[in-house]
């Protein structure tokens with residue numbers, strides 16, 4: 359850093375910037391722990407991924423929205439013991455406001471829906487691609503930020519909402535070469551849990567906490583699960599019954615347990631029937647152990663998983679019909695999902711499906727004479743005016759250097775501006791793949 363950093367505007371940071379740095383001291387050029395840079399090659403892959411997110415969302419008629427990365431901490435303070443709460447990236451700003459870097463997008467969506475009120479007709483179909491944060495001790499070396507694709511439907515009470523959302527994710531997978539042999543969706547409903555617990559006198563406040571505990575199945579010993587369930591006032595009998603139901607993998611088995619009259623079984627049956635109509639039955643399976651780790655889900659929940667079982671969940675979502683009232687709004691039926699940018703890339707690497715995304719610049723324009731720099735700039739502007747991508751050589755460079763750069767940027771054509779040709783208003787066009795070259799009038803280079 360050659361100059362002492364200018365003091366930041368007062369009030370713009372949570373703590374005054376450090377005083378002038380000794381410019382001889384080298385700063386750490388790595389990004390903050392748990393965060394990533396996106397140099398060009400990584401950025402091309404990220405743009406490719408996000409472009410697919412956006413194109414699928416628009417294919418389904420969803421509108422893009424976004425929210426501040428920084429939100430009031432209150433948006434994320436829930437008392438169900440979620441990991442997302444323990445890892446909240448929160449602080450007090452210089453106005454003594456408790457704020458947080460958003461760990462997810464759904465609470466912001468709920469806030470905006472309440473803010474918009476009746477001015478937004480239902481059903482709302484919004485999508486977003488946004489960076490989300492968590493503050494996790496780096497002991498586990500995990501990242502502190504990722505980008506999440508979200509799609510949400512507000513105002514549709516029945517499972518056609520969830521069926522539509524799963525269809526959009528299947529569409530996304532197919533677009534990038536992932537098949538139902540690579541990935542599946544485990545589907546269940548929190549109403550399964552609710553109907554089991556309703557057989558026992560479990561306090562309403564225990565429901566969300568029990569879901570968060572059960573979401574740890576497979577991550578902590580089952581004895582620990584039982585201990586934590588006891589701590590939220592579930593009896594041993596309720597726990598045993600619950601664990602037995604959670605091991606179920608067939609709707610028939612579940613129906614035998616719960617009976618066919620409850621909402622859990624009927625909604626799941628309806629969803630599986632809709633999946634048949636959408637044409638993605640081979641992608642989904644019932645799995646009662648799926649509860650997801652967010653407290654606000656109230657019905658159908660689902661998660662995308664890799665069938666080889668090597669990776670963490672690829673995506674997840676479900677119904678959350680009572681989130682708005684937790685922020686003081688009027689409840690509206692709602693469902694949505696989150697899809698992170700990390701696991702999917704790991705899966706594509708595993709399956710050798712990463713796309714080739716080389717830098718491709720159509721033209722490289724170079725003057726052969728230092729006095730023709732202006733002429734070269736004009737040629738570049740004419741081509742750019744026609745929508746042609748141009749890398750203009752800005753310095754006086756030998757042709758050897760120009761050819762090397764042309765190869766590096768995969769240029770298709772080299773446009774040379776030489777004095778003899780320029781006097782006639784012409785330039786030399788060289789097709790780099792074949793070596794063919796010809797003279798052309800500047801205005802006619804297509």
Ligand SMILES: OCc1cccc(Br)n1
Pocket residue numbers: 461462490491492501502503504698
């Ligand atoms: O999936 C939970 C999550 C939230 C924010 C940031 C990261 Br990395 N991961």
